[in-house]
Amino acid sequence: MDAQGPLSSEHAVLRASADGRVSSEEAFDRLYSLYAGPVMAWLRLRARYDAADDLFQEVWRIFLGRWRNWQNSPGMDDPDAKPVLSFLYRTSHFVLKSYERKERMMQPLEDAANTESDPHAIARTIDFGRCLAMAKQVCSHEELDVLAAKLAGVPAREIARTFDLTEAVVDHRYRDAIARVRRRLRIGAKGAKREGHAKS
Amino acid sequence: MPRAKHNLEDQLAREFAALSAALKGQMRESPRFWGSQPLGPAGMCVELEEVRRAWQDLRRSPEIVRDAGQMMTPQWTLRDLASHVASWAREFRWEAEVSLRGEEVPYEIYFDPRLGPTEWNHARVAERQEQKLDDILSEIDAETRRMQELVLQASPERLIAPVKFGPVVGPDRRPLFRTLAELTGGRCFHDRHHLTRIAARREQLRQGS
Numbered sequence: 001m002d003a004q005g006p007l008s009s010e011h012a013v014l015r016a017s018a019d020g021r022v023s024s025e026e027a028f029d030r031l032y033s034l035y036a037g038p039v040m041a042w043l044r045l046r047a048r049y050d051a052a053d054d055l056f057q058e059v060w061r062i063f064l065g066r067w068r069n070w071q072n073s074p075g076m077d078d079p080d081a082k083p084v085l086s087f088l089y090r091t092s093h094f095v096l097k098s099y100e101r102k103e104r105m106m107q108p109l110e111d112a113a114n115t116e117s118d119p120h121a122i123a124r125t126i127d128f129g130r131c132l133a134m135a136k137q138v139c140s141h142e143e144l145d146v147l148a149a150k151l152a153g154v155p156a157r158e159i160a161r162t163f164d165l166t167e168a169v170v171d172h173r174y175r176d177a178i179a180r181v182r183r184r185l186r187i188g189a190k191g192a193k194r195e196g197h198a199k200s
Numbered sequence: 201m202p203r204a205k206h207n208l209e210d211q212l213a214r215e216f217a218a219l220s221a222a223l224k225g226q227m228r229e230s231p232r233f234w235g236s237q238p239l240g241p242a243g244m245c246v247e248l249e250e251v252r253r254a255w256q257d258l259r260r261s262p263e264i265v266r267d268a269g270q271m272m273t274p275q276w277t278l279r280d281l282a283s284h285v286a287s288w289a290r291e292f293r294w295e296a297e298v299s300l301r302g303e304e305v306p307y308e309i310y311f312d313p314r315l316g317p318t319e320w321n322h323a324r325v326a327e328r329q330e331q332k333l334d335d336i337l338s339e340i341d342a343e344t345r346r347m348q349e350l351v352l353q354a355s356p357e358r359l360i361a362p363v364k365f366g367p368v369v370g371p372d373r374r375p376l377f378r379t380l381a382e383l384t385g386g387r388c389f390h391d392r393h394h395l396t397r398i399a400a401r402r403e404q405l406r407q408g409s
Contacts, residue, residue, distance in 0.1 A: 029230045036227045037220030060231035062243045098242040129215030151216035
């Protein structure tokens with residue numbers, strides 16, 4: 001089946017799995033196909049480039065364990081509920097939290113500043129696209145967590161629950177992130193204009 | 201909403217979708233073939249988070265106030281059962297703290313081989329007799345979050361190092377040695393066991409039996 005086929009949404013996969021139309025393994029692979037990209041994108045936005053692969057594996061191993069005992073929640077008839085995406089998001093949150101703890105413990109052994117100024121590390125951010133790379137650069141971790149989740153379609157209620165916040169605070173962080181990126185892009189555009197004038 | 205604002209949000213969404221698609225293109229093998237590994241700190245936090253949410257859902261559920269005084273087991277109401285879980289949540293967390301310091305728990309909790317730690321259980325439930333159900337559920341929530349923090353602090357060695365914990369079993373008071381990982385797993389198992397019983401009993405009550 002292609003990406004537009006009948007199992008192209010989480011809701012459809014969960015429904016097909018619950019009805020026995022697809023095996024548990026096939027359903028898992030469909031969910032992996034749907035969400036491997038967004039999960040890796042979250043991790044690439046928040047963690048060091050060379051750590052993201054290991055974190056990605058940890059997230060999916062945890063989900064695989066969960067999937068073996070997966071029970072559909074009563075709200076599964078709502079196509080917007082996305083319980084799997086939500087689970088992957090909060091799992092990524094804990095995986096990142098654990099990773100950040102380890103990073104802090106390793107700090108004396110590594111010069112974090114060197115990692116940031118590594119030309120290869122900077123070049124790798126090109127993957128992100130201009131606005132996303134800017135967001136990674138100027139947003140706080142808290143803002144980035146909310147922004148990335150919103151961009152992947154995680155329900156606002158789930159983001160709020162993951163961080164023990166209200167939905168209003170989540171919305172506020174999202175708007176702050178957007179405003180910060182916009183401000184920086186404007187500054188960049190003005191700088192480029194001035195440079196252009198100076199050259200001519 | 202101004203057009204420029206939409207443009208930036210749309211552009212970010214497009215870039216995120218493009219990044220996701222590019223990264224997905226690099227993934228080949230399903231995680232089903234990666235082989236299993238024991239749960240690390242993050243996995244344990246996820247397990248704890250699942251039970252924390254289940255208690256939160258119970259706390260927010262309709263008719264929770266009415267059900268607080270309903271019998272969930274032959275001897276305990278919902279409030280009593282929550283007190284029991286809160287007391288073990290507190291005990292597990294305390295024992296985890298002791299374990300992280302590399303020490304042994306300096307007291308014993310007697311487990312009858314057939315009946316379990318009945319004396320200890322009843323004493324802890326009695327201690328919470330004056331508390332409201334909401335306060336007890338709030339205690340479970342706070343203890344679970346503290347447990348998550350402890351698990352995240354633990355070094356990989358500490359997570360799998362066996363420690364002598366409080367429970368002793370049988371007439372010869374045989375001590376129990378557990379790792380922090382096992383303690384966390386035990387905490388989640390215990391919570392799930394009672395959550396399942398509560399859900400089943402509440403369903404019976406809803407149907408009028």
